[in-house]
Amino acid sequence: MHTEDKQKLQRSIYYPLYFLLALWLIQVFTVSQQLDLVRFGVLPRTFSGLIGIITAPFIHGDYSHLFSNTIPLLILGFSILYFYPVSSYRVILLVYALTGVLVWLFAREVYHIGASGLIYGFVAFLFFSGIIRRDNKSIGLALIVTFLYGSLIWGVLPGVKGVSWESHLFGGIAGIAAAIIFRKTDPVKKYDWEDEDNEDDNNQGPLEISYDADKNDF
Secondary structure (H helix, E strand, O other): OOHHHHHHHHHHHHHHHHHHHHHHHHHHHHHHOOOOOHHHOEOOOOOHHHHHHHHHHHOOOOHHHHHHHHHHHHHHHHHHHHHOOOOHHHHHHHHHHHHHHHHHHHOOOOEEOOOHHHHHHHHHHHHHHHHHHOOHHHHHHHHHHHHHHHHHHHHHOOOOOOOOHHHHHHHHHHHHHHHHHOOOOOOOOOOHHHHHHHHHHHHOOOOOOOOOOOOEEO
16 A cells, blocks of 8 residues: 555544544543533524534533444544545535534524534535446445435434434535535546546447436434
8 A cells, every 4th residue: 555545544544533532532521520511512593502513513412322423423534534535624624514503593492412413414425425426436435325324314304302303404404515515526536447448439439329308402
């Protein structure tokens, strides 16, 4: 493996791990000190709730809540950083900020905490990037994401008490927006065998083609 590829792989693994480490340290500290950090969540349409746009993803209701977000954040964070190195940081920042802003503007007036909105945003970005870009890498990622997280679609619907379906919905919208905005970055990589196929097609001469005409939500 080349040095550049090795560094790319390391960044793609380490950065999600650093983020997750921060989440777990905050949760351990919160529980050990018996703190209530829910007030740092997003409280829609209140001045004090604006801070939650930044802090809410770092706050979780309990260990099971955080654990359920850990593996998806690791896998999805790695996928975006590794396969979309040019746009990845801007995608993550956009999903992070836009999800929080939309929750603050339109969600129910309860505290919204947790990183699940980011998960929905990352899933939506990977899936719709696969559709929009129409390249093998993105389509493959979209299929994997659909297989692993297709059931997440039900999380954008209201009905489960104590779950911020708004964070899920607006995270998904933010992910779709990111897929559209950054659709032309990270251009499709062309491999040697693809060039050879194109050359063979060109040597075959012209082809004829015909067409048929509670206060805590997380």
